[in-house]
Amino acid sequence: MLELKNISFTRNNKKILNNINLTLDNDKFYVITGPNGSGKSTLAKIIMGLEKPDTGKIYLNGEDITNKTISERAKLGLGYAFQQPVQFKGITVYDLLKLSTNKKELTKKEACNILSKVGLCAMEYVDREVNKSLSGGELKRIEIATVMAKKPYLAIFDEPEAGIDLWSFQNLTEVFKEISNNSNTTTLVISHQERILNIADEIIIISKGEIEDQGAKEKLFDQIMNPKKCCKGGTPCE
Amino acid sequence: MNKEDETLLREVIGEDVTSSDSYNIRKNGKLVERKVNPNINIVTKEDNSGIDIYVKENTLFGTVNIPVIITESGLTDVVYNDFHIGKNANIIIVAGCGITNNGHWDARHDGIHRFYLEEGAKVKYIERHCGLGVGDGKRILNPVTEINMKKASYMVMDTTQIKGVDDTIRTTKANLESDATLIVTEKILTSKDQVAKTNFIVELNGENASTHVTSRSVATEKSYQEFVSNVTGNTKSYAHVECDAIIKEEGQVKAVPEIFAKNVEANLVHEAAIGKIAGEQLMKLMSLGLTEKEAEEVIIEGFLK
């Protein structure tokens, strides 16, 4: 169980997150959605330790992890697939997967199995360097694969669907479903995609750095898909 | 040769020296062992200042190992190695120098390697440098490489200096005739108060001559590196020079790019980037469970691979 208490984060006089309180239970699949720039990625980075909140506390199963480093959180079972995948010079996909699984003796075959989950025709990719020679969608899938390979206790995926073609995307939702069915793990996906929202247990809507709404998918899904407010011809209508 | 020499040799060549078709082992300025074959001949120069290596035309898949080791403190060794590569020959040359200095005096090796590639010759040249030993005398290496490339010849040069060399000035000069291609990859890691300077001077003289130079370097602690490249396109030609450096602690790197197009058809590109390890790279690896130090090591090892 992960608890965020009164998390605030201000940069350049802008309140990016304002007093966030959130509890994530085990065994659940959460989807965070909300407008661009509303603070979703910032929240994910704060959970993983990439950013430090100005105020507030983070608890993992009751233990205060607010001051723990990224590495320590990773060892406690947190994982984060970046919105913008990081590139490296001279580090191959296989190297990264070996590091993710923490298995020095990870075989190429095992690495390939992980890659095929994210729809990469594996043998072609294991020895490629994780650099700009890979396409945007390929980098994104490799990023997702590194987190899946780690089998975290709490996995955060930041817009995993971005840049991934429709056909593969279908398979990806299957994989997320599979992960969410694994017991005793929590999955948190940041997404704008209907199909991902649709497999959520709970949806969290973030707007302007605050949690605007949170609840079961059944309750929030329709609300998001058919907003009461719309802007036809510039005039709001209820 | 003793056990220590063999370790040093292996460090330089990366495998058993004597496993290749031909070789010439030099220790403390003297010839220790040599092997030649009908296609590859090695001859000591008359004034004893070095060797000539002759590779017959059309020789296919030959290998030559030319290691130099120095184990005497206070020794300065200057040697000229001239490689004459016949038409359409295809050959791998591994050269390099290892210095073990356990004494107080500086030990120094200046290797001057001159390459003469005839038409259509293909050379893969691997050069490794390392310094070992516990003495406070310096380990100094100043390799000079001169490359003369005839029409449609092709050369790949890989140089690596990863360990323990205190002072180095590396100079590489090349002249390329038409359709010749030169690909250079250089990797340097410096630490403590080591100094490494690299000069690349390439003249693209013939039509469609091209060169691609990649330098990857890491300067740590109080070390200093300088990368100077100077490429001239005298005709329709192509060059791409890339200098990529990571700095740590008080390490310093200076890159001086010079490209000179003397013909409207010359297409010359220079890219240089110097900086510390990107924070997001560290964060990504840490999020996989590595400590910051482990993450740094993985990034640097990959960068210099």
Ligand SMILES: Nc1ncnc2c1ncn2[C@@H]1O[C@H](COP(=O)(O)OP(=O)(O)OP(=O)(O)O)[C@@H](O)[C@H]1O
């Ligand atoms: N370190 C920082 N310094 C200054 N501004 C920041 C910093 N980090 C985030 N921001 C700003 O905070 C806001 C929220 O950013 P964040 O990346 O969390 O948005 P997001 O909800 O993930 O958006 P998107 O849907 O576009 O990915 C943005 O306006 C961003 O420019």
Ligand SMILES: [Mg+2]
């Ligand atoms: Mg975001």
